Amino acid sequence: MFDAHNIALSTAETLLLNAAILGIIIFALLKAERKLDESSSWIMLGVLAIFAIAGRILFEPLPNIQPVTVIVLLTGIYFGAPRAFALAGIVALLSNLLVVGHGPWTLFQVIGWGGVGITGALLSDWLQSDQKLNVNRIALVAFIAGFAFNWIVSLSILIQADISVLLPYIFNGLLYDFYHAAGNLAFAAWMAVPLGDLMHRHRIIPNENAVSEVVTN
Amino acid sequence: MQDLTLVFGAVVIITIVIMKPIDEEYRLKFVSGAWILALVLTAPMLSELWASQAISYVEDDGNSHDGLPQEWEGSQVICFDFSSDSEHPVFMSGTTMISSSGESISVNDAFNGSLASWDGSFIGDEAMTGACIGGLSGYTNGFGLTLDAVALLPNRDLEVVYDVGDYGPFVTSIGGVTQADDWSSWWGLYINGAEAPVGIGDLQIDADDVITWRIEP
Numbered sequence: 001m002f003d004a005h006n007i008a009l010s011t012a013e014t015l016l017l018n019a020a021i022l023g024i025i026i027f028a029l030l031k032a033e034r035k036l037d038e039s040s041s042w043i044m045l046g047v048l049a050i051f052a053i054a055g056r057i058l059f060e061p062l063p064n065i066q067p068v069t070v071i072v073l074l075t076g077i078y079f080g081a082p083r084a085f086a087l088a089g090i091v092a093l094l095s096n097l098l099v100v101g102h103g104p105w106t107l108f109q110v111i112g113w114g115g116v117g118i119t120g121a122l123l124s125d126w127l128q129s130d131q132k133l134n135v136n137r138i139a140l141v142a143f144i145a146g147f148a149f150n151w152i153v154s155l156s157i158l159i160q161a162d163i164s165v166l167l168p169y170i171f172n173g174l175l176y177d178f179y180h181a182a183g184n185l186a187f188a189a190w191m192a193v194p195l196g197d198l199m200h201r202h203r204i205i206p207n208e209n210a211v212s213e214v215v216t217n
Numbered sequence: 218m219q220d221l222t223l224v225f226g227a228v229v230i231i232t233i234v235i236m237k238p239i240d241e242e243y244r245l246k247f248v249s250g251a252w253i254l255a256l257v258l259t260a261p262m263l264s265e266l267w268a269s270q271a272i273s274y275v276e277d278d279g280n281s282h283d284g285l286p287q288e289w290e291g292s293q294v295i296c297f298d299f300s301s302d303s304e305h306p307v308f309m310s311g312t313t314m315i316s317s318s319g320e321s322i323s324v325n326d327a328f329n330g331s332l333a334s335w336d337g338s339f340i341g342d343e344a345m346t347g348a349c350i351g352g353l354s355g356y357t358n359g360f361g362l363t364l365d366a367v368a369l370l371p372n373r374d375l376e377v378v379y380d381v382g383d384y385g386p387f388v389t390s391i392g393g394v395t396q397a398d399d400w401s402s403w404w405g406l407y408i409n410g411a412e413a414p415v416g417i418g419d420l421q422i423d424a425d426d427v428i429t430w431r432i433e434p
Contacts, residue, residue, distance in 0.1 A: 063260050065253065139245060168287060175267040182256055186249035 011061045018058035025054050033198060044202035045083055048075055049090050051195075056095040064176050065183030068095075069149060070142050070191060072113045076120020077127055078199035084117025085110075105156040112152035116145045133196045139188040146181030221262055228255040281409035281427040284328040285351060286314050291425050294351035295366045296330055297375055298431040301346075303394045303402065307374045308348045317352040319369040330429050331410040348375065359408070359420030359428055360386055367391075385418030394432055405433040 009017065029047055036043060048071055055067035068091055076084035092109040096102040119141065120127070127137050154170050231251050239247060256263070282290055296312070299305040312328040313321050330345050350369060356362040367375040378390035388404050389396055396403040406413040406420070407429040413420055422428065 062257055063264070065257070135245060139249075175263060179256060179260070182249070182252055185245075186253045189245040189249045 014061045015059075018061065022054055022058045026051070030198075033201075036202065041079060041083075041202050044199065045075070045079065045087060048199075049087055049094075052087070052091040053095045053098070056091065057099045059183075060099060062179075062183070064150075064179040065186075066180075067183075067187045067191065068092075068113060069116055069145055069180070069184050070138075070187040071195065072117045073120040073138065073142055073145060073188075074192060074195050074199060076117035076122075077124045077133075078196070078203045081118045081121035084120060085114040088113030088117055104159050105153055108153045108156040109149075112149040115152065116149060119145065133192050135189065135192050138192050139185050142184035142188040143181045146184045147177045150177040150180055221259055221266065224255050224259050228252060281331065282425070283331050284312075284325055285349060285427070286322055289314075289351035292351060293353040293356055293362060293422060293424065294349055294427045295353070295362055296345070296349040296427065296429040297347040297391055298330060298332075298345040298429060299347045299392070299394060300432050303432045305347060305374075305392050305394060307372075308392075309346060312345045313348040315348055315350045315370065317350070317369065319371055330407070330427075330431075332407050332429060332431065354424065356422055359406075359413075359417045359422055362422060362428060363388070363417060363430070385416050388417060388430070391430055391432075396432075403433050405431045407431060 029050065033044075033047065052068045052071045055071070059066045072084055072088050072091070075087050089110045092106050092113060093102070096106045096109070123141060127134055127141065150173060151170055154166065154173060157169055158166065228251050232248050235247050235251070236244065282294070285294055297305075297308070298312075299308065311324040311326040312330075314323045314325060316322050326344060328345050328349070329343065350366040353362065353366060356365070363377060367373075367377050375392040376390075377388055378395070379386045379388045381387070388406075391404060406417055408420060408422070409427055410429070413428075420428070
């Protein structure tokens with residue numbers, strides 16, 4: 001009689017729908033974040049993972065434009081390399097399993113995004129000035145990271161192909177890499193400050209290394 | 218192509234106009250936003266343009282497959298080079314790449330066939346106009362390859378006319394372009410860019426050889 005699930009959406013319509021869903025998720029999480037404990041960095045990492053996974057899936061209709069790279073970069077700046085690497089792994093694995101497709105390349109994506117997180121941690125001082133993010137520098141690093149990440153993931157073809165195909169393969173993908181880089185630039189421009197503020201509130205205090213509970217047992 | 222120029226011309230103008238009056242804080246946001254919008258809107262056109270360019274061709278490394286589609290690597294290819302004096306009615310611009318199923322895959326405007334004459338001087342500096350049929354395999358004789366390849370085209374656009382003399386078959390006309398009676402023009406035969414040492418009927422070919430017919434001089 002009436003099949004409400006049988007509606008074919010165009011790319012633009014899918015995107016609009018996804019943007020609305022993403023808006024709801026972000027709005028709800030931002031509301032909830034205000035009630036979080038100042039030092040709940042672990043919960044913050046979970047929230048960031050949800051942002052990144054949701055963002056990657058919801059932006060899927062657009063060619064290679066997704067917020068994961070910028071989120072991992074910011075995580076590196078505020079939470080350090082190990083947590084950024086862990087976030088990279090969770091996001092790559094879960095979003096690939098859920099929608100985008102899981103395979104040997106997932107490992108390369110984890111390494112690629114992990115590398116972006118390490119870069120953020122290493123350049124942490126340079127990317128901030130006077131306790132504030134330097135958005136132009138972050139945009140620059142994010143832009144370069146778009147290419148670097150894609151080239152690292154491109155290495156996954158070596159599993160099945162000879163090294164001689166690598167260069168033409170990378171060359172073929174340059175336009176696609178450029179979309180990733182341009183998307184990163186836009187995400188950095190729009191998201192770096194609000195996300196940075198969010199992370200700053202829950203950043204790890206340097207002397208947080210309290211006595212482990214295991215020791216008392 | 219015109220649409221692309223129009224879109225990106227507009228974005229460049231918007232970028233320049235926006236730069237001055239907008240507050241520095243918002244500049245990157247609006248510029249990146251405008252660029253992303255333009256890139257997303259033109260994504261199908263851009264990727265088509267990218268794919269049609271030399272990108273999918275084998276790199277210029279002095280190999281006989283230079284400029285041919287990558288998927289033809291290791292297969293047998295036959296090319297036909299027409300000149301401006303003896304234009305082909307269909308293949309007038311660039312070199313049309315035709316698959317072994319007779320379909321046009323792409324046009325390479327810069328393909329020169331890497332042709333060299335006996336003394337080693339390059340005659341292939343100028344781009345060829347004509348067609349290549351590739352992805353063929355299993356031929357050991359040049360004449361068989363020539364006849365079978367042109368038979369793949371649905372409209373007999375490259376019909377081969379030949380005489381059989383004391384020295385075997387002799388090609389006099391390809392695709393309606395006939396050699397001159399006074400020998401002021403003739404169909405030259407090349408194998409892997411070098412002038413063939415024997416006639417087409419005696420030409421032995423290997424699995425990855427490229428044969429070129431060129432209307433001379």
